[in-house]
Amino acid sequence: MNIRFLETVLWLAKLRTLKATAEQLYITHTAISSRIAALEQDLGVKLFEKSGQGFEPTPEGIRFIEEAGQIVESYHRLRRVMLDPSKLRGSLRIGLVTTLTPTVFPYLVKTLREEYPHVSLSVTVDMADRLIKDLKGGRLDLLLTSSWPQDPSYEIVPLCSFAMGLVASPTLGVDVKNPLAVEQLANYPFVGYPSGTDSQMRVESYFSGVNQVAGVHATNGSYGNVQLAVAGLGISAVPIVSVKAELAQGLLVLLPTVKRYTSVHYAAIFSKDGGTEIPRAVASLARQAAASFCEAVDPAHAWQDQPTHISDQ
Structure with missing residues (x-):
């Protein structure tokens, strides 16, 4: 065993x-x-x-x-x-998607300062596809992202999953008294994601089989989509944990739906062939940070996935 x-x-x-x-x-x-x-x-x-x-x-x-x-x-x-914190020194170029910036990442920064005080971070926040290009190009050392390359040269450490919800400004006038079918939702403008991204493909999958109204595309991830939704430009699919404040303030409403929107999974990704243990050590801390975040929110909205590290047979 x-x-x-x-x-x-x-x-x-x-x-x-x-x-x-x-x-x-x-x-x-x-x-x-x-x-x-x-x-x-x-x-x-x-x-x-x-x-x-x-x-x-x-x-x-x-x-x-x-x-x-x-x-x-x-x-x-x-x-x-077993990694001696006093010997773990240097800088780490880390990239993360916008959803993790106000959720898991603050927990990671706090833990990193406590566990590895001699490791400094250089942070890039961007869409997952561009982060992956930077990782492959050697411009980033570690990603915290919602999509990753199917490549055995990278190690993948699952972090957590977020439940997604469809939200809209009350000014959009969506009737929320009863669960909305996909066909009803398609009657409203939809704030989507850049074409070809995993996020947009999830939108297209959700609306498959119906004549969807053309979406208004945000280019900076979920944060931009939230802002457009608050402005009343359309419905958007976002992690529920990322809009708690907007929901509490009445800037957005969570739409009841007949069809559940698929959850999004997040992971830490780094190259197995890196010349330093820093990415691996910080990826482990990121999992710990994700656990702390999930414990602090509604378990129906965020939960930690089973731990595993990809390895050869």
């Missing part, structure tokens, strides 16, 4: 299929099956059953997953602790 095997169980429990798990871990279906079989033989219990929805944890599997999650989390926490 080793950490990679435990991580495999956690991902299969989350994704439910061998295909999705293999793509996430960059290993073969056979390797996943072998890892699960080895664990089941070692433990003397069956961890998963095949169903119409994919692989479902057995009662024994559920208990194992709960304990395995804690073990994996403790292991990576121990790795971070």
Whole structure:
């Protein structure tokens, strides 16, 4: 039994299929099956059953997953602790999407100052696609983002997930007495995201099958979209935790919908081939910061994903 095997169980429990798990871990279906079989033989219990929805944890599997999650989390926490803070010195070029700027990032900065006082940050806030280009071009060392390259040369540390909601200014006149169907929402202008981005593709997926009114595109991510929504220019899909103040002040209303908008997942990304341990150490702190943030808000709006680090077979 080793950490990679435990991580495999956690991902299969989350994704439910061998295909999705293999793509996430960059290993073969056979390797996943072998890892699960080895664990089941070692433990003397069956961890998963095949169903119409994919692989479902057995009662024994559920208990194992709960304990395995804690073990994996403790292991990576121990790795971070073993890095001597006094020896971890230098600068880190970090890029993050706008949604994380007022949410997780302040927790990270506070923890970083306490844990690694000799590490300084250079921060870039931008759309995920441009951040990825800068990471690939060597202009950034670590990303906190909602999309990432499917490339085994990068390590991905899941941070958290945010529930998305459709919001609008009361001045837009959307009737919020009853849940709105997609066809009803399509009658209003929609504040979207730049074409080709994951954020805009989620918008298009939500409105698939209906004649959507052309959106007003914001070029600086969710912050710009919130401002346009507050100005009454249209409906926008944003993480609910990012508009708590606007909702409390009555500047925006959360629209009741028939169809739920997909949640957005965030992760820390860095190159496995970097010449310093700083990105890995700060990525671990970012996960800790994400946990602290999620504990401070409504668990229906933000939650932490199962821990795992992508590794070779």
